[in-house]
Amino acid sequence: MSGATGRTAAGTAELDWDRATEEAVEHLRALIRIPSVNPPDGGTALAAGRDPHGAETAAAQYCADVLSDAGIEAQVLESEPGRGSCFARLPASVSDSEAEPPLVLLSHLDVVPVDGDAWSRDPFGGELVDGIVWGRGAVDMKDMVAMELAVMLALSREGGERRRDVIFAAVADEEAGGLFGARHWVEQRPDLFRGRDGRTAAAALNEVGGYSMTVGSRRVYAVQVAEKGIIWTRLTATGTTGHGSMPHADNAAIKLADAVARLAAKAHAPRVTPVVRGFLASLGLDAVAGAADDGDEERVQLELEHGTPDPVLRRSLNAMLHDTVTPTVIRVGQKMNVIPGFGQAEVDVRTLPDTDQEALLAEITQTAGPDVRVEAVLTMPPVTWPADAEIVGLMEAALNRADPEGVPAPMMITPGTDAKALALLGIPAYGFAPLRLDPEMPFLSLFHAHDERVPVSAIRFGLPVLHEVVRNFVAA
Numbered sequence: 206m207s208g209a210t211g212r213t214a215a216g217t218a219e220l221d222w223d224r225a226t227e228e229a230v231e232h233l234r235a236l237i238r239i240p241s242v243n244p245p246d247g248g249t250a251l252a253a254g255r256d257p258h259g260a261e262t263a264a265a266q267y268c269a270d271v272l273s274d275a276g277i278e279a280q281v282l283e284s285e286p287g288r289g290s291c292f293a294r295l296p297a298s299v300s301d302s303e304a305e306p307p308l309v310l311l312s313h314l315d316v317v318p319v320d321g322d323a324w325s326r327d328p329f330g331g332e333l334v335d336g337i338v339w340g341r342g343a344v345d346m347k348d349m350v351a352m353e354l355a356v357m358l359a360l361s362r363e364g365g366e367r368r369r370d371v372i373f374a375a376v377a378d379e380e381a382g383g384l385f386g387a388r389h390w391v392e393q394r395p396d397l398f399r400g401r402d403g404r405t406a407a408a409a410l411n412e413v414g415g416y417s418m419t420v421g422s423r424r425v426y427a428v429q430v431a432e433k434g435i436i437w438t439r440l441t442a443t444g445t446t447g448h449g450s451m452p453h454a455d456n457a458a459i460k461l462a463d464a465v466a467r468l469a470a471k472a473h474a475p476r477v478t479p480v481v482r483g484f485l486a487s488l489g490l491d492a493v494a495g496a497a498d499d500g501d502e503e504r505v506q507l508e509l510e511h512g513t514p515d516p517v518l519r520r521s522l523n524a525m526l527h528d529t530v531t532p533t534v535i536r537v538g539q540k541m542n543v544i545p546g547f548g549q550a551e552v553d554v555r556t557l558p559d560t561d562q563e564a565l566l567a568e569i570t571q572t573a574g575p576d577v578r579v580e581a582v583l584t585m586p587p588v589t590w591p592a593d594a595e596i597v598g599l600m601e602a603a604l605n606r607a608d609p610e611g612v613p614a615p616m617m618i619t620p621g622t623d624a625k626a627l628a629l630l631g632i633p634a635y636g637f638a639p640l641r642l643d644p645e646m647p648f649l650s651l652f653h654a655h656d657e658r659v660p661v662s663a664i665r666f667g668l669p670v671l672h673e674v675v676r677n678f679v680a681a
């Protein structure tokens with residue numbers, strides 16, 4: 206009960222949020238100092254899942270120790286040596302017959318590799334400078350791991366009756382598709398996401414959402430209720446090897462370059478899906494939706510430029526309006542004077558909720574042309590969860606209380622997260638890592654980027670908000 210300063214009407218202990226924030230910041234810094242890079246060798250994303258030497262276990266053990274020290278039952282489970290995940294549970298206090306399905310506090314422990322030269326500070330130093338925590342994972346997503354840890358500790362300290370189990374699940378391998386993390390545990394141990402009576406969790410709180418973005422005079426808190434779908438696509442070209450001094454047309458490098466250039470040049474018409482329409486309205490950007498409704502790509506771009514000066518937000522909004530086909534990897538050739546007989550390219554395809562993924566893949570195959578073989582190496586459907594669910598209402602209420610001038614708004618994100626794995630069990634995973642950020646903070650551009658950092662003030666704002674949502678969803 207340390208940190209308690211009194212008792213509330215509900216019979217729970219009052220919490221000291223300054224102290225809880227300090228604790229969360231220390232957990233964040235400690236987690237940043239554990240370089241749980243995925244993949245450890247910095248190799249390609251598609252090959253990543255095969256490397257058994259991830260450092261997530263050390264991070265999982267850190268979480269388990271913090272929870273165990275507070276008297277919360279916690280365990281570290283490995284899908285492969287080194288690929289550890291931490292699961293813990295605060296059980297419902299009511300009888301089994303009164304208990305309702307659990308709430309999952311979901312996070313991932315792995316981080317993407319760093320380009321150390323580009324950083325102004327040690328990416329694994331966990332430095333706290335002028336109220337800002339620096340390091341890989343500060344934004345994606347050890348900040349939320351630390352906040353969810355702090356919420357578990359707060360719930361345990363304050364006591365009170367709970368009608369749901371609260372499950373802490375900090376997993377490995379999100380950055381490479383989750384085959385050794387969320388996906389693995391969902392398939393191998395679905396009981397980890399169920400209550401005592403076997404019912405699957407009612408909801409999960411996850412990353413990429415809850416933070417504020419400022420457009421003009423509006424401060425909008427994006428509550429993530431949908432994710433685009435994924436088709437990770439590989440192109441393979443073959444040819445006839447030969448001496449570079451005697452050129453011929455059957456050259457894998459030329460075939461691959463042609464196909465990639467055609468895919469990059471191909472336009473995809475703008476479309477406004479319901480969640481994005483509402484989100485654009487919250488940002489005051491209805492004109493963007495209008496232009497997209499008219500299929501007027503040029504006007505979409507003009508309205509975006511007119512509507513927001515932030516280029517990263519513009520890119521994000523643009524991607525919410527289109528299926529995107531992004532070549533990311535090209536590997537072909539060994540030597541200047543050898544015509545290559547084999548090459549591969551990787552293309553990151555992201556689909557809107559109403560896109561027929563098979564039809565889009567067929568179109569991509571046709572665009573790439575007959576000289577390359579096109580295959581989908583990983584396909585994940587989009588997810589959309591009800592924006593009018595009880596827990597979303599609790600998020601909006603908590604945000605309104607904490608920042609009466611801010612506007613909570615449901616949003617679709619363009620990357621994929623472990624929400625897709627929990628979707629296999631039917632668990633809605635909402636992106637809600639609440640942070641209040643200064644308008645100058647280039648938050649969106651810090652995901653996977655150098656100089657990743659998060660202000661302590663944002664955590665000081667978000668921690669009680671996150672706690673309030675969790676407590677109100679589980680309180681008996």
Ligand SMILES: [Zn+2]
Binds near residue numbers: 346379412
């Ligand atoms: Zn992440």
